[in-house]
Structures are given as C-alpha cells and as structure tokens.
Amino acid sequence: MPVDNKFSQLNRKAYNQMASRYFGERGQLRSDVYVRRFEGVLPRQAMVLDVGCGAGVPVDDYLIKKGHLVTGIDISETQIQLARKNCPRGAYFVRDLLSLKDREFQVDGIICVYTLFHLPKENHLDLLRLFSSFLSVGGKLLISMGVDDFEGEHELHGERVWSSHYDANRNRELVQMAGFELLMDKVDRTGNEEHLFVLASKM
Template sequence: MDIDDPKDVVRRGYDALSRHYEQSYATETKYRPWLDALQKRIPATATVLDLGCGHGVPVARALASAGHRVTGVDISGVQISRARELVPEAEFRQADATAVEFPAASFDAVISLYALIHIPLDEQPPLLARIANWLRPGGWFLGTTGHSAWTGTDDDWLGGGATMWWSHADAATYRDWLTRAGLTVQEEEFVPEGDGGHALFWARRPSEG
C-alpha cells in the first residue's frame, strides 16, 4: 500500500480506534515493572514527558498518581481528549512528536512506548537528539523500538476496520542512534509480542561534571 502521509494514517487510525485499542490491551501488565523501575531512578516529584501518551493509561495515570508532574503528547486528538478526561491531574498536548517544542533540560525522564515505531525512519534520529536535549543531566529515557527492521501497514488494524502504519529499524541501529544523540544506553531487553517483539531501552543523559 502506497502511503502519502504516514503520520496522518497513524493519527486517523488512533482517532478511529482509541477505545478499541484500549480494550484490546486492557489486560496489559508489562508496563507496571517498567514504571516501578523508572520511579526508583527519578526524583520523588519528577517532571516526566510521555511522548505518544495515547489516552493516558496506564503511563501518565500511574506517574501522576504517584506525584510526578506529567506532560503527555500525542498526535491523535481523540486520544488527547480522552487522556484529559481520564487523567485530569496531568497536562496533555496534541502535537506531532517530531515538531513539539520544549526548553532544554525540562524533564527528569522521557518515556516513549510504542510510539517511535509510528514515525518515519528519517525523522527518528533527530527526534532522539531532541529528547536528549529535553532531558536534564542524569535524566532517563525509557522507550520501546523495533527489534528487527520493518515498514508496513495493516489495513484492518486490530480487526477494527482502520489502517495503521509502522516503520522501525533494528535494535542495533537504535542503540547507535541513542548513542549518537548523546545518551548512554544502560539496559536493553527483548519484549516478546506475538510472533515477534520489540526492544526496550533504558538510556541516560550523562550527568554534568
């Protein structure tokens, strides 16, 4: 399938299937240990960016409930509208992750779970560099990426009748991109998903001095 504007396909897909996506992954529990581990690494009242926040659950809700100052960004207006209802204690912004602006050293942590893989490949390394800039010295990036390289679509995503688009490199490439962005990769693991899986990275902006 020839896609003229993949970001628009992603936006329309999540607009159409926001609730369907939530129901499909309603029993998802893998986020909990990741979020628990993150909270042990950041200040008690940290400033956190959830990039590709979806409808705000579980990431923004869990972190905001724990007392952190959370900002969520998502390209889908429907997802952002629902996030504002579901997690009123956090701040949400509808925006393209590659175009949104934040001052340097704004966040103690940036989380991006299953969002980078919806961004055109050539825009991903510059985004990782921006993420590194948004982090305070010693700040953490927690993100999922592709494990093997693939670009493609599903014309009946989750059986909901909408099209979805993905594009990702392999884990070794992401490791290189993170390093080039100025982050130090601390941990990497394989997260199984059906017949394949994704890579989960913990990377840190070096402390000054």
C-alpha cells in the same frame, strides 16, 4: 527535521477511530515492569513528558499516583480527550512529534512507549536528539523501539496504520549516538508483539 505529514495523518485518523478499541486491549502489552524501572530512577515529584501518551492509562496514571507531574502529547485528538478524562491531574496537548522544537520542554524524564515506530525511521535519530534536548544531564529516557528492520502499512485494531523501525542493534546505537548511556535494554516478547525497551540516562 523533515516532516512527512502523510504518515502522521494516516496514523492520526487511525487512532482517532480505534482509540477506545486500543484502550480496551492495552492490558495485553506488558510495559509495566519497564515503567516501574523508569519510575525507580526518577527524582521525587519529577516532571515527566509522555510522548505519544495515548489514553494516559496505564503509564501516566501510575506515574501521577507515584507523585510525578506528567505532561502528555499525542497526535490523536481522541486519545488526548481520553487521557484528560482518565488522568485529570495530567496536562495533555495534541501535537505531532515531527513538529516539536529543540528544548521546547524541560523535564526530568521522558517516556515514549509503543510510539516511535509510527514515525519514519529516518527521523528516529533526530527525534532521540530532540528528546535529549528536553533533558538535563542525568535526565532519564524510557523508550520502546523495533527489534527488526521494517517499514510499511499494516492493520491495527481494524485500522490501517503505518510503522517504520530499525533492528534492535541499530536502535541501541541510535540511543547512544543521541547522547545517552544505556541503563537497561531488553527485548520484550510478552503479548503478541516484540519490542526493544531501552532505559537510558543523558550524558
């Protein structure tokens, strides 16, 4: 997969700067209903990979309390420090998604919320295929994606970040092209943002 470190490094610096501000306002994003749907289709004591885990709250904290074994990866060192503090029973590693290798993880479920849009959209299909390689048939994916076509720099919690995404129809297609069956897809308009939430099962 081509690696565009320019965007990764801009976002890494931004999240290192704004991690505590983002954490303070994370409650405005209403991912909880989708995370509960994801949790409901996981086996007991599932191994879950949280891709772009941020500070680990609320997602990993919830999954760990439900008895699952969570590994989180994120490009921001500050986010990983927060996640280790917030979720001492999780395992956390600083990683750029663009550096992940096929089958590097083997898990029962992958959750990737509010993160894919920070990667170049030309890489989204390859990233979805990579996630598929981490799952066995029947493994579950919860991912949030864009609802419109966009690419560019913008402000987030006082920092400049870079985002890139396709529209909702293209995003549904990408998930299917990567070998997943859609179990649920919903455009979420709660809070100030719009996201397509997709729950999918590896075929």
